[in-house]
Amino acid sequence: MKGKEPEKRSILKQKLKVINLGIEIFADDLKRQGVEVISVDWQPPAGGDEELLRLLEKLGA
Amino acid sequence: MEKGNYRDSVTLMKVSNEVSKLKGVSQAAVLMATPLNKRFLTDAGFKGSEVEKAGPDDLIIAIEAANEEALESPVARVEEMLSSRESMKAEEIRPRSLASAVKVMSDANLALISIPGRFAKREAMNALESGLDVFLFSSNVPREDEVELKEAAKARGLLVMGPDCGTSIINGVVLGFGNVVRRGSVGIVSASGTGIQQVSTLLDGEGLGLSHAIGTGGNDLSEKVGGTTTMEGIRLLEEDEDTRVIVLISKPPGPKTSAKILNAASGSNKPVVVNFLGEGDAGASKQVRAVTLEDAARMASGFVNGKRTGAHPFSVSESRVRSLAQSESSEMSKTQRYIRGLYSGGTLCYESQVVLTPLIGEVFSNAPLKPESRIDDATVSRKNACIDMGSEEFVVGRPHPMIDYSLRKNRLLQEARDPETAVVLLDVVLGYGSNEDPAREIRHTIASAKKLAGAGRRYLSVVASIIGTREDPQDLQKQAKELASVGVVLMPSNAQAARFAALVASRGAVGRKLFGNER
Known part of the structure; x- marks a missing residue:
């Protein structure tokens, strides 16, 4: 195996614990499957103002 | 506002x-x-x-x-x-950002992101930096950003499934749109969500199951992205002891990426079924090529069961199919010549074109096999046409047509009014993520469409396949019963539905090509 690759347990071997951003039914469906999930109350950064967003990104915010 | x-x-x-x-x-x-x-x-x-x-x-x-x-x-x-x-x-705790969510759930290992595409890279990168694998459902993410995300993931030993990833099934857990299927020994790596859904439900119908299905996102095998997630997916399934057979699904990639993936497939320690839709030929001994999703499922089950089975155009006998097709076309008027496919699954739309083209000739589409078959206006069908109603032009800011049937219902009526429409071909996709009760949703519209055609002294044939299982929340049997009650002809796979539509629209003439010397 390639020695350079960082050690990380494969996602296929883990019990999924999910953070959901966006469509709510995806989180609901995961709960129905017995998966632990936490939903972020996501809103567009800078109130969706694209110019402000670009500016913030330039500033590394 | x-x-x-x-x-x-x-x-x-x-x-x-x-x-x-x-x-x-x-x-x-x-x-x-x-x-x-x-x-x-x-x-x-x-x-x-x-x-x-x-x-x-x-x-x-x-x-x-x-x-x-x-x-x-x-x-x-x-x-x-x-x-x-x-x-x-x-x-519930509703953190306002990914960073605070990670603080609340410190052992989280996956971020499921479906926010508008222009904000997706930022959040996906945050997730990777927090050590999370990412399932990125969002579409409209620029290719450069996709490359950057996938490189960042690779450097951290993480996986980015997406952008534009519809389905993954990891350890039996469905992410995004997916069906409740058995656990088993077939592992899938797929650029197509509905590709996973069709192959996994067909396997499930045969009593077989999945180890994992890793969605890569629709652009992973583009030359620009170069298959980073696909290669990683193959590697993960090769190492996975539950996986005995690997299935790769994608539309045909560019030549460089195709060579790279085929090379990885033939060097694999496990049998690999490669389904670059529409591309055939036998490959090396451990690698077979499937033309359709249905072929891919059949070949994978052949490897699991240790015996290969031949391809048949239909699951039921030729005589039964012919008589059913005959009864569908017997009351059609002469003007009714064309097939109109209205799809929620992009790959199912593509698969139908792969099946239909050799049977009936050119098929127009907004997601065509060849650029010259691109339809000028996707909102109006022309001749034989298959429309991907989940494509960008129909969905920005709207739910996907697997959830929201309203655009497809309107379109169904539009096709019914067209005196040239012989058959409307549909996919009905069940499972998590999809509409809670598709049959109830479209039943009345189908009945109205048939009535509309009837009023014009025509008979409209509606042919569909249901992508689902009995264990799905919507229940395959119940959906099938309700659709059949309004006169929908149901076929066991999307490929068979397309073949049947061709048989009906051609008044049986394509039978020779379909059944050949099977008689």
């Missing part, structure tokens, strides 16, 4: 549907002001400077009622529904 108030399109569809049913409301739409939605509003008669000024992050509540007074209670109801959804979740 509410400025900068973001709600996801599925939540908004539910609110719209409920408000539309309120007394005194003639029509209602609650949606984000994307260009497509604004056009939709204007077409529906909602005009004005507020609609024009609104941007894609602004929420529009559009309600039509008899008078100003009659508007009050529906508007209040919308506000209530939108806020109750929030308060309902208030008992």
Whole structure:
């Protein structure tokens, strides 16, 4: 195996614990499957103002 | 209009549907002001400077009622529904950012991201930096950003499934749109969500199951991205002891990427079924090529069961198929010549074109096999046509057609009015993520479409395949029964549905090509 690759347990071997951003039914469906999930109350950064967003990104915010 | 108030399109569809049913409301739409939605509003008669000024992050509540007074209670109801959804979740912890979510759930290992594409890279990168694998459902993410995300993931030993990833099934858990299928020994790596759904449900129908299905996102095998997630997916499944056979699914990639993937496949320590849709030929001994999704499922099951089975055009006998096709076409008028495929699954739309083209000739599409078959206007069919109604032009700011059937219902009626339509071909996709009861959703429209055609002394044939299992929340048997009750001919796979449609539209003439020397 390639020695350079960082050690990380494969996602296929883990019990999924999910953070959901966006469509709510995806989180609901995961709960129905017995998966632990936490939903972020996501809103567009800078109130969706694209110019402000670009500016913030330039500033590394 | 509410400025900068973001709600996801599925939540908004539910609110719209409920408000539309309120007394005194003639029509209602609650949606984000994307260009497509604004056009939709204007077409529906909602005009004005507020609609024009609104941007894609602004929420529009559009309600039509008899008078100003009659508007009050529906508007209040919308506000209530939108806020109750929030308060309902208030008992739960609702972090405002990914960073605070990671603090609350410190052992989280996956981020499921479905926010608008232009914000997706930022959040996906945050997730990777927090050590999370990413399932990125969002579409419209630029290729450069995809490359950057996938490189960042690779450097950290993480996986980015997406952008534009519809389905993954990891350890039996469905992410995004997917069916409740058995666990088993077939592992899938797929650039197509509905590809996973079709192959996994066909395997399930045969009593076989999946180890894992890793979605890569629709652009992973583009030359620009070069298959980073696909290669990683193959590696993970090769190391996975539960996986005995690997299935790769994609539309045909570019030549460089194709060579790279085929090379990895033939060097694999496990049998690999490569399904680059439409591309055949036998490969090296451990690698076989499947032309359709149905072939891929059949070949994978051949490897699991240790015996290969030959391809048949239909699961039932030739005589039964022919007599069924004959009864479908017997009352058609001479003008009815064409097949109109209305798809929610992009790959199913593509698979149908792969099946239909050798049988009936050129098929026009908004997602065509060849650029010259691109349809000028996807909202109007031309000759034989297969329309991917989940493509960008139909979905920005709207729920996917697997959830929201409204555009497909309108289109079905439009096709029924066209005297040249012989067969409407549909996919009905069940499983998590999809509409809660598709049959109930489209039953009446199908009946109306058939009536419309009947009024013009025509018979409209409606042929469908249901992508689902008995264990799906919508229940395959129940859906099948209800669709059959309004005269839909159901086929066990999308490929068979397309073949059957060709048999009907050609009044049996393609039978020779289909059955050849099977007789």
